[in-house]
Amino acid sequence: MILAWITFIPFAGGLAAWAAARRGARPARWISVAALAADLALLLWLGAAGRESGAETYAVVRLPWIPSLGVGFELAMDGLSFLLVLLTVFLGLAAVLASWTGIERETGFFHFNLLAALTGIIGVFVAADLFLFYFFWELMLVPMYFLIALWGHERRRYAAVKFFLFTQLGGLAMLAAILALFFLHGRMTGDYTFQLRQLVGTPLSPGEARLILAGFLAAFLVKLPAVPFHTWLPDAHTEAPTAGSVILAGLLLKTGAYGILRFAVPLCPEAAAEFAPAAMVIAVIGILYGAVLAFAQRDIKRLVAYTSVSHMGFVLLGIFAWNEIALQGALIQVLCHGVSTGALFILCGALQERTGTRDLERMGGLWNSAPRMGGMWLFFALAALGLPGMGNFVGEFLVLLGAWRASVPLTVLAALGLVVSTVYAVWMVQKTFFGLNASNWRIPDLGVRETTSLCALMAVILWIGLYPGPFLNTARDSLANLREAAHAVLEAQSAPAAGGDHDRP
Amino acid sequence: MDYAFYIAAAAALAATLRAITASHAVHALLYFIVSLLAVAVIFLLLGAHFAAALEVIVYAGAIMVLFIFVVMMLNPGPRSVQRERHWLRPRIWAGPAVLAAVLAAELVYFAATGAGRSAGAGQVEPAEVGLALFGPYLLGVEMASVVLLAGLVGAYHLGWHLGRRPGGRETGEGEA
Amino acid sequence: MSGIPLQSGLVVAGLLFGLGAAGVLFRRDLLFILLSLEIMTNAAGLAFVTAGALWGRPDGQVLFIFILAVAAAEVAVGLALVLWLYRRTGTLDVDRANRLRG
């Protein structure tokens, strides 16, 4: 039951914050913080207990929901889900703290939306029933739309609608795939169910598998985003309020990666193996294309947004290389990108709040008046370029190491991304904090609240960078299970056709 | 019998035709009432006595009266007095009266000869209707009640705003 | 009911319906349109009752009663709207009440 608590505490907190907002903004904020802190405590307790028990899954909830349709309220948390939920709650807390001063209109409704989106994201990470998964998938979408459309910047309507259309279309394709799988499985076994553990291993003909995979990938690649489908992201990230950007970049994109890992590949491993080379090409294009575009931007939030495209390319590359090193790398990259990009967006928000602009050409020389902010900015820019000692490096290096086994030329090209990421990272430091202070900015430095939350993010990045052991160990079993599940299906289905490449699905 | 049906049908069609071509609203309403009466006669001939009664009472009696109220409300003021007078001319009511007379004659004929009281397969008694209505169609009855309630609320709501509108006149029509 | 041709009952209903439809299409006064709609519902009622008589079952009349209820509600709201429109625009010409034009 604890899983249901973890999932819905933020939602309840959001409702309470909304109700409390009529007494002013402060109670709403404190209630949100309290709800997330309680959630975090619960989660850590669960993690500790789960580690002790040594069981594969930390916690499971199985309740009937719509039995006539084979829909169950089924949540399960293994190491992978645990890490991602941890990231969600942690970043959620940072997002609430980051919007402490920036949001003045409709504070209660804002916090309700924020926490409702978090609930949707947590739900996505723990759902073990495809119908429930789809439910949460859509649940996180709507509050996110409101966050952008109501509290965003100048072009918020455009961005919100674009975001909604892209993700919604992908989601519908996924719904079609889920239903197709449901009926195919039901027809074959007579057991009409949406339970993931039943559906894994459904024997599919190659054509069916390809279509179903396409449906899933339509949702996940848009969300990730992979390159031809990424154009919603810069707009949405740029126009969203700070907390919205943090959640978008830090968490929402991760649901795409998680979906591929948990659903797309295990459900149709054969088709996924077929698709893997193409996916890796897309990933490498994303890495380079995103990085080059990031460099070209003038809007600081847009710049950071495009770096996400580049970094999520590494994640995609790692997932489709599908060996242990690469998968671990992809997971670490997911976590670290969430934290570091979240922090960058918090800093962008702070900069915009202080200077009133996001235009890089109008900034410059800010170090003098805000050295602490500059140090933070520098730190997270370095994290973005993958400096060793920071978590992003661990992720990127493991991905490259794993991808080398899958494809040498693509790995070399992906490594070029490291150079281009340096270019945009130093560019974004130069344009903001270094150089001449032409506009005579005198901005206040970071306050205690901001410093504390950023220091926490910084500590996480360094922790993962220098001692990622706990994270890798937590995820190891679940990643191994995913690999085994896919592998077993492959063995069963095409024993004679299996090639010599053991590591690939 | 056939003739009775055809006469009633012809009357209904003629009255309806006049109703939709009439240039004046009251004119059209009168013809339409006649059309309804003609249909009621047809119902009678078909053996649906209950429906015939409802047709006259609810349709011709209640709904059409509502129409006439509205027509009268549309042009209030001194001009309406003159209009009232205008409506009382025979040109207005002669046509409907003739058709109504034909129908009346038919009814009198039936009453006299008893030809209308046809027994047989076509006859459906009100009791049967009632049983069906509150048996298999109970849900429909409930839904109809909801529709009527919605109509009531809607009309009331519109009337409320009509009354509140600045410059608008206080008009309280509690229809339905 | 030896004599009454039930097919002709349906024909009459159809003709009445057609007249009502023509009224809806050709009249510009909203009041007349409403009236024509009533003609159409009435025609539908006639068709139901005729069909009910054909089979000798009460269902036709039951549905007629429903139609009656719907017509009553429709007229109530419709006439309220007519008044509204008249108060707002001073006319009942539907061709001039086209603010919903896209």
Added chain:
Amino acid sequence: MLNGLWLIPALPFAAFVLLAAAGKRMPHPAVAAIGTAGTGLSAVLALLVGFDYALRPPAGNAFVQTLWTWMAAGGFTPEISLCLDALSAVMIATVTVVGFFILLYSTEHMAGEEGYSRFFAYMNLFVGSMLTLVLADNLLLLYLGWEGVGLCSYLLIGFWYRDVANVRAANKAFIVTRVGDTALALGLIVLFAHFDTLSIRDILARSPDRWLQGSGPAAWAALLLLGGAVGKSAQLPLQVWLPDAMAGPSPVSALIHAATMVAAGVYLVARMHGIFTLAPEVQALVAVLGAVTLLLAAASALAQSDIKRVLAWSTISQIGYMFLALGVGAWSAAVFHFATHAFFKALLFLGAGVVIAALGDEHDLHRMGGLRRELPLTFWSFLAGAASLAALPLVTAGFYSKDLILYQAFASPQGSPWLWAAGLAGAFLTGLYTFRMVFLVFFGKAGLPVIRKPGVAVSISLVVFSFFALTVGFLQMPALIAPVTVFSDFLSRTLPVLPVVAVSPATEILLLLDALIAPLIGASAAWWLTLRRPGFTARIERSRAGSALHRFWLAGWGFDALYETLVVRPFVRMARLNRDDVLDLFYGGLAWCASRLSYRLCRTQSGSVRRYALGVLAGAVIALGLVAWFKEFP
């Protein structure tokens, strides 16, 4: 004693953390104390550990201290572990001692700077990273240090961040070295793919069994490692960043861009010598790159007028010597030259820093002059450094290390007379540009007035460095002069000894004489050209060919312009052109089509009720018609 090894990099890191967290609020003396203490204690410890290691060598001549397992994923288990052997002992001793005295110098030199604590924080971060680099037991940890020093280099070049030119130089340095670093990262991946480990000792132990001499993977691995090395050590073709890196403060140039970081490439190649031995083509490439670089850079140094740029080009040139040595397999000679170079080049930069500060931030050689009397201590120490750089015979450290390289370039199995000749020509040019600089700065008629004289801390540092610049060479001397081979003996614990081809005694004497004479000729030529016949030089510079050549060399053989046109500008233009993301046009187009369609459909929304009614009726008729139609044709 050896168990305190981890403290050596940890102490500077601790100083960095302390200064970064609270340095802004500390008084300057406290900052200076913490800043120097971090590296100073580390230096003391490094010396103690070094002597301990030298006197009581541990088993296998290597002491390994594993701190924790960095990460563990699918057979990839690099550790955070340090390894002390002869090579790293030399490196840590040099780095910490040089680092400490440069920091001591900085306490005075940087006084009054706005970012005083920031400077000391970065410097300590650098020292810590550099020590991590040289002590790393596996390549991934080495890579961490490698990137760490690159980062510090970036931060310190851009130390005066207000001037955009400095920031640009910093960016350039970071990006160019990052190109090399990426090659290095790929090299690591190749090595892991073949050895399933990144432990340096394991790779070196297994490589002869795993790879044949001259096999493809070995060549690729060596080439990629070399890519990293040329990036960091500013060798061809990635040398372009170093001259611009002189935008940083002088102590930074001394520590990072002369003494330690730029030699990291040399260290890497020496450390991975086994791989290079297995790839003879690549090793030959190392030698050729070194030889070409040393000539190119020496020629460029001749044409510079900015004192620090002269020194920067000379650094590139001297590292070219080290690469030449590595290329011919003279591992210990390269490391020896690294050590001597660290001292004399740091000395020269510190001296240059004094001169620049004395003249009020003046860099131009031609506006200096006659400083011999105004700054005597600086003059003598600068002269010591310059003599060592020019390798004036017998009394300077540079002579012994350079002579060793020249000798082995000739006598090694991989060596050749051509490489030797290039080195010798380089020695002549070195003498020429070094003394051109000395004469222009300290002799001749007085230029700008002196406004600031060196204080105690600066003087101490200069004296200490002068001492080392003159005496370190006595650790290793040619057999003909005195049979002292302390240095190579010590290093032979870790690095293989070069099997020298026997050379006849006459040739040997000839080689020594050449090495003796070439710098002297260069120095005298410098004297003749700058002091005796300045008009002649000016005339050459004014002639058409002369001025073209001068501009060409001033611009570093046009590499900057080449990269600018080939890489930078196309990249920037392409990026800018695509700022609004060409792929978005597709979606924008879709949206446009949809809105046009919607506009069209809006037209049907006329607002006329009767038209709608007609539509409904028509629809009903069509639907009924269809029903009738299909009923007829079942």
